[in-house]
Amino acid sequence: MSTQSSRLAARLMVAPSVAVLLIWMIVPLAMTLYYSFRLYRLISPERTGWTGFTNYVWFFQSPEFWLAMGNTLALVGGVLAITVVLGLLIALLIDQPVKGQGILRILVIAPFFVMPPVAASILENLFMHPQNGLFAAIAMGFGAQPILFLQDYPMLSVIGIVSWEWLPFSTLILLTALQSLSSEQLEAAEMDGASAFNRFRFIILPHATRAITVVILIQTIFLLGIFGEIFTTTQGGPGSASTTLPYMIFKQAIAAKDIGRAAAGGIIAVILANIVAYFLMRGIGRHLDA
Amino acid sequence: MGKIQLTKVRKSFGEVDVIPGIDLTIENGEFVVFVGPSGCGKSTLLRLIAGLEDTTSGVIDIDGKDATSLPPAKRGLAMVFQSYALYPHMTVRKNIAFPLKMAGMDQAEQDKRVERAAKVLNLANYLDRRPGQLSGGQRQRVAIGRAIVREPAAFLFDEPLSNLDAALRVGMRQEISELHQSLKTTMIYVTHDQVEAMTMADKIVVLNAGRIEQVGAPLELYHTPKNLFVAGFIGSPKMNLIEGAEAAKHNAHTIGIRPEHITVGEGPWEGVVGLSEHLGSDSFIKVDVAGLGIINVRGSGELNVHHGDRVRLAPAGKIHRFDSQGLAI
Amino acid sequence: MARSLSPRRKLITTLSAWTVALIIFFPVLWMILTSFKTEPSAVAMPPQFLSADWTLENYVEVWARSDYPRFFWNSVVISVGSTLLGLAFAIPAAWAMAFVPGKKTKDLLMWMLSTKMMPAVAVMIPLYLLFLKLGLIDTKIGLVMALMLMNLPIIIWMLYTYFKEIPGEILEAARMDGAGLWNEIIHVLTPMALPGIASTMLLNIILAWNEAFWTIVLTTTKAAPLSAFIASFSAPQGLFYAKLSAASAMAILPILILGWFSQKQLVRGLTFGAVK
Numbered sequence: 104m105s106t107q108s109s110r111l112a113a114r115l116m117v118a119p120s121v122a123v124l125l126i127w128m129i130v131p132l133a134m135t136l137y138y139s140f141r142l143y144r145l146i147s148p149e150r151t152g153w154t155g156f157t158n159y160v161w162f163f164q165s166p167e168f169w170l171a172m173g174n175t176l177a178l179v180g181g182v183l184a185i186t187v188v189l190g191l192l193i194a195l196l197i198d199q200p201v202k203g204q205g206i207l208r209i210l211v212i213a214p215f216f217v218m219p220p221v222a223a224s225i226l227e228n229l230f231m232h233p234q235n236g237l238f239a240a241i242a243m244g245f246g247a248q249p250i251l252f253l254q255d256y257p258m259l260s261v262i263g264i265v266s267w268e269w270l271p272f273s274t275l276i277l278l279t280a281l282q283s284l285s286s287e288q289l290e291a292a293e294m295d296g297a298s299a300f301n302r303f304r305f306i307i308l309p310h311a312t313r314a315i316t317v318v319i320l321i322q323t324i325f326l327l328g329i330f331g332e333i334f335t336t337t338q339g340g341p342g343s344a345s346t347t348l349p350y351m352i353f354k355q356a357i358a359a360k361d362i363g364r365a366a367a368g369g370i371i372a373v374i375l376a377n378i379v380a381y382f383l384m385r386g387i388g389r390h391l392d393a
Numbered sequence: 394m395g396k397i398q399l400t401k402v403r404k405s406f407g408e409v410d411v412i413p414g415i416d417l418t419i420e421n422g423e424f425v426v427f428v429g430p431s432g433c434g435k436s437t438l439l440r441l442i443a444g445l446e447d448t449t450s451g452v453i454d455i456d457g458k459d460a461t462s463l464p465p466a467k468r469g470l471a472m473v474f475q476s477y478a479l480y481p482h483m484t485v486r487k488n489i490a491f492p493l494k495m496a497g498m499d500q501a502e503q504d505k506r507v508e509r510a511a512k513v514l515n516l517a518n519y520l521d522r523r524p525g526q527l528s529g530g531q532r533q534r535v536a537i538g539r540a541i542v543r544e545p546a547a548f549l550f551d552e553p554l555s556n557l558d559a560a561l562r563v564g565m566r567q568e569i570s571e572l573h574q575s576l577k578t579t580m581i582y583v584t585h586d587q588v589e590a591m592t593m594a595d596k597i598v599v600l601n602a603g604r605i606e607q608v609g610a611p612l613e614l615y616h617t618p619k620n621l622f623v624a625g626f627i628g629s630p631k632m633n634l635i636e637g638a639e640a641a642k643h644n645a646h647t648i649g650i651r652p653e654h655i656t657v658g659e660g661p662w663e664g665v666v667g668l669s670e671h672l673g674s675d676s677f678i679k680v681d682v683a684g685l686g687i688i689n690v691r692g693s694g695e696l697n698v699h700h701g702d703r704v705r706l707a708p709a710g711k712i713h714r715f716d717s718q719g720l721a722i
Numbered sequence: 723m724a725r726s727l728s729p730r731r732k733l734i735t736t737l738s739a740w741t742v743a744l745i746i747f748f749p750v751l752w753m754i755l756t757s758f759k760t761e762p763s764a765v766a767m768p769p770q771f772l773s774a775d776w777t778l779e780n781y782v783e784v785w786a787r788s789d790y791p792r793f794f795w796n797s798v799v800i801s802v803g804s805t806l807l808g809l810a811f812a813i814p815a816a817w818a819m820a821f822v823p824g825k826k827t828k829d830l831l832m833w834m835l836s837t838k839m840m841p842a843v844a845v846m847i848p849l850y851l852l853f854l855k856l857g858l859i860d861t862k863i864g865l866v867m868a869l870m871l872m873n874l875p876i877i878i879w880m881l882y883t884y885f886k887e888i889p890g891e892i893l894e895a896a897r898m899d900g901a902g903l904w905n906e907i908i909h910v911l912t913p914m915a916l917p918g919i920a921s922t923m924l925l926n927i928i929l930a931w932n933e934a935f936w937t938i939v940l941t942t943t944k945a946a947p948l949s950a951f952i953a954s955f956s957a958p959q960g961l962f963y964a965k966l967s968a969a970s971a972m973a974i975l976p977i978l979i980l981g982w983f984s985q986k987q988l989v990r991g992l993t994f995g996a997v998k
Contacts (some may be wrong), residue, residue: 119814127837135957194747243767384832
């Protein structure tokens with residue numbers, strides 16, 4: 104419902120944003136695509152040329168690639184599972200009429216504002232460190248051997264760190280969703296004889312579905328690109344035990360100095376991200392446009 | 394001055410013709426009401442005149458000048474919206490002064506006009522409040538105040554009373570009528586409520602499916618509806634429309650008899666009373682007459698009939714006749 | 723769902739809610755405590771809570787040795803600058819999409835969001851080379867641009883959600899009152915959307931402040947913000963717990979405080995209005 108002149112004005116006003124985003128997306132992507140078919144190693148810059156799919160083939164034949172794919176999946180899936188389940192439980196708890204709800208919210212939200220390198224290095228050093236960490240102290244207090252987190256459970260450690268960073272986000276959003284549920288609905292269900300579990304199952308959970316899907320969509324966007332936490336803590340190791348796809352690309356570019364291979368990995372990552380994005384947007388995107 | 398002339402005005406959204414083509418003249422100083430069921434295109438027509446929508450084809454003249462492609466700001470019209478559309482971040486004073494500020498009027502003149510409008514609309518004590526602190530009726534007045542200060546060529550009202558409760562609505566209706574009498578400015582008023590149309594209008598335009606069914610003074614539409622649609626739309630309770638043998642007796646496809654033109658007591662039709670409503674001043678009954686269907690009857694004063702009674706009815710007054718196309722004969 | 727509970731149940735839920743909240747908050751608290759300990763006290767086993775040697779030495783040393791003010795200033799310039807620049811692009815775009823929506827508006831919004839799904843590492847090399855060629859490596863202006871582009875989809879989405887709550891009739895009223903497009907945006911839309919614009923701003927400052935990939939890849943020294951400063955600090959492991967904690971505290975405290983003030987708007991903003 105609008106006039107031609109306002110439609111024209113609208114186009115002109117959207118245009119700059121679309122243009123810069125298009126450039127921001129297309130130019131690096133095109134360059135990455137170009138490099139992915141090139142032989143381009145920083146250690147032997149004189150040898151260049153087209154190599155066809157060699158870089159891609161190397162990736163698919165590398166055992167590390169499949170490990171990295173599995174690790175990426177574990178990271179995204181693990182963090183999503185932990186944050187959604189714990190987030191929902193904590194939200195249900197805080198949603199009760201407890202004392203000092205405002206301060207509780209402030210305490211719970213805090214990790215979200217901690218920048219990833221800080222979060223990672225604090226948890227790594229002050230908590231998970233096998234000699235000086237708080238967890239080691241607790242283990243020794245019970246007479247047990249300290250757990251070598253980064254050594255023995257590198258992927259779980261990374262998942263733990265990232266989950267701590269994102270738990271506030273899911274908790275806060277689910278809490279907000281719960282608070283918008285009218286108490287009359289719950290009272291009606293109670294009058295209808297629904298037990299506490301059934302009230303959760305048939306009233307609260309359906310009400311929170313939309314919030315949960317939004318949490319999944321938004322977290323996935325950020326989780327697919329997780330890098331800093333691994334860089335600060337395990338550096339993808341030991342070996343490749345905690346190497347994710349982004350980190351593997353990073354290693355190819357920085358450690359192996361093979362730009363061609365890194366670019367091929369980048370294209371693979373972009374394609375995978377787009378597949379995930381497609382399904383997410385289709386399944387969840389409709390929840391966004393309120 | 395506010396003479397508005399529409400020539401072959403057409404509006405389509407994509408494939409759909411919302412308004413297939415309308416010719417209409419609104420004289421200076423007239424109070425014109427667009428009335429029709431929801432979705433009939435009355436609001437769209439108003440928005441075309443306002444310039445908030447483009448016409449697909451056709452010409453809109455305001456005061457003899459082609460305004461078809463002028464933006465709303467340049468048409469010299471003022472509009473009162475259904476939701477009042479007050480600026481929530483401005484005081485009442487600033488709301489009313491906003492069109493004057495946009496016109497670049499100097500501050501002293503702005504103040505003078507705002508004060509004058511506030512006095513007329515009983516808003517003088519509220520000038521420094523925000524819209525959120527006002528009642529529905531007061532907000533309505535502010536919206537009207539914002540419209541009158543710039544002395545527009547014409548006022549456009551888009552269902553302005555539909556958000557008010559029944560009692561306030563009657564009061565505001567009278568206020569708007571009085572405003573028209575004192576300002577003598579052209580007003581175009583959109584409503585789906587035929588009572589508002591009948592009580593306020595100099596001229597009613599009945600719209601249906603984007604077409605004008607009939608244009609005329611309120612009583613003209615009441616007494617001589619041009620077709621079945623107008624006959625059924627104007628008047629409350631609705632005119633009884635009867636088809637078949639009874640209509641054939643009058644050489645018509647359909648006949649229409651207003652509820653107040655039927656007497657209870659003696660008569661050719663017999664039926665059982667269904668619903669009966671007694672308001673003291675009037676009585677409304679619905680009678681199920683074999684072969685005719687449900688007949689609405691309106692009796693003045695008290696009618697001593699109740700649910701389940703058998704009564705006889707007789708037409709006593711004008712019988713409207715329509716042909717098979719639904720046009721009045 | 724404020725429901726009344728028996729006093730005993732209320733006590734239990736209050737206690738457990740506080741316990742959970744304190745556990746979540748504990749790493750931040752422990753970091754702040756450690757930052758005030760001497761180094762030996764920080765790594766002492768068993769850990770020292772109240773018996774520790776308290777000192778401000780770590781802050782003094784981090785401040786003196788690391789040129790903290792410059793990193794801080796770079797963080798401010800980059801996060802505020804990228805947010806303001808982003809708003810300049812996003813306000814008109816969000817206006818257009820909210821008030822003159824077309825058939826493709828939703829697809830366009832989805833496309834914008836999907837640009838955020840591209841893993842940054844994937845395009846790191848070309849962007850690095852591009853920045854190198856344009857002379858933008860280790861410049862504040864380069865980072866401002868990069869972070870603006872990174873967060874632009876989110877800024878547009880958030881503003882779009884806030885703008886959509888403003889009834890279109892009010893903008894039409896302004897048009898009828900003789901306001902042109904410019905006056906409509908300046909006098910009516912912007913003041914009405916001010917709370918929304920403010921929380922969008924705050925949230926994006928936080929996101930930009932905490933960004934720790936491009937800030938590390940695209941800077942060396944001159945333009946490096948606090949996130950790069952921390953990354954450089956965490957390299958020597960083990961022995962500098964107290965100083966690491968002090969540096970970390972200095973890096974996150976400004977944004978933590980800002981975040982606490984804006985946490986109410988955070989939910990609506992980050993879920994693009996889908997959860998209220």
